[in-house]
Amino acid sequence: MNLKEIVSCIGAETLHGEDLLEKVEVEKAYASDLMSDVLAFAWPGTLLLTGLTNVQIVRTAQMMDIPAVVFVRGKRPQEEAVALAKNIGMPLLVSSMSMYETCGLLYKAGLSPCVIPAREA
Amino acid sequence: MDSRYEVEFKVRGDDFLAAGEASNQIKETLIMLGVPSPISRRASVITYEAEMNLVIHSGGGILRAIITPEKLTIEAKDQGPGIPDLDLAMREGFSTASDKVREMGFGAGMGLPNIKRNSDCLQIDSLIGKGTILTATVFFHQGEGNRG
């Protein structure tokens, strides 16, 4: 799915990166308010959904080769986060829906999850 | 690739705005040197987790990457408080991070186990009151490490 399809699927607002929407393709999504878990479980190329808004969200996405971020619950990323995203060419979207509803729509539309590998207890 | 390539960055403690800049520069260096993406991705996780630990737990430190034709070594060195119980710190879920750090999405006690998973070798030397040296190695060719 490309980001344009994702925008129309969840009725998202594009904060930045309008020109990239058709170019960026994602197959998977990972939703979390824990960047610690994103670093452990998100696959490269995954779309990130989060309710956090700080600059480290964009930084974490950049390090994990995550091409775009959707902020849920109508949360707007902080100024520094937008500035970094603009700088590195990462589209940012805002969904006014809850995490659950946003994810549900994307799952129904065919975005797959990141499978969590078994690990030592 | 030259036989040895080294980059070093100073990481400031509690500077959450800059946190990750060093790791990103190391990532770009690896890509520039033609390191294949499965390796550079593992390296990114290691460096970023180690950098965040310098920012969060140790009042800053030095992050260094050493690249040779065989392997990548990532070193995080600090003069912070040290880690009193390393076995405990290596356990998923153990964290001493503050509420402020947790509100930013970190401090879930995932970092050190994640570094271990992504390294072929991991060594942590820590002395209470003196500091910590974390050394993680990723081999470029399979069969040279003990991962898996």
Ligand SMILES: Nc1ncnc2c1ncn2[C@@H]1O[C@H](COP(=O)(O)OP(=O)(O)OP(=O)(O)O)[C@@H](O)[C@H]1O
């Ligand atoms: N460089 C360091 N200096 C002092 N203590 C450290 C250092 N690195 C880690 N620790 C200690 O080890 C604990 C576990 O580290 P780990 O990276 O696994 O989790 P975390 O940093 O607390 O959370 P997360 O990595 O999920 O954001 C930390 O909470 C801290 O107590």
Ligand SMILES: [Mg+2]
């Ligand atoms: Mg950590």
